Amino acid sequence: GNSVTQMEGPVTLSEEAFLTINCTYTATGYPSLFWYVQYPGEGLQLLLKATKADDKGSNKGFEATYRKETTSFHLEKGSVQVSDSAVYFCALIIGGSNYKLTFGKGTLLTVNP
């Protein structure tokens, strides 16, 4: 089946630190990959996506590259801000007849001033 594994949290960083949240996947087909972010008390928002190997998704200073050879989609940001404090979810979807988003368990990021 399909699965997504994220690094265990919580992750606590100081403002302007470098962020990496690891994500690896297993998939029965050729997936599209996503990072969603959930701010406190809110629903999930799409942060970025990549639909094929070597694609780089980017948004709000965050980046992730679709690495087929290592089945990974690690999230990075060069300089985090307090406002980036949230839970981050890695996810995949395989099209065709099955449109289920498979999520990782989420990683809580706290950025301190």
Next chain:
Amino acid sequence: DAGVIQSPRHEVTEMGQEVTLRCKPISGHDYLFWYRQTMMRGLELLIYFNNNVPIDDSGMPEDRFSAKMPNASFSTLKIQPSEPRDSAVYFCASSLYVNIQYFGAGTRLSVL
């Protein structure tokens, strides 16, 4: 657009009571998804609809759970009877292109 709208935002009920959660998807979207989020199990897809028709309900935990989509602008998730283990945050999401889902703010359900 106002986004996906869920109601109520919070629901507190007693075990055995019927609970109905509501969702209004983004206008024009043709897919609607119901998820449940708990600390123990993370995010779970319960059911999804395409053009108001249920496509996959394999995630619905028990017969106590049912979902309907009578028209393109409204869906309900019903739990009858509710149990304490149903306490969770329930999210509705909609999409036009199936790989970009837009989530509502969720309904936090507490069953006492």
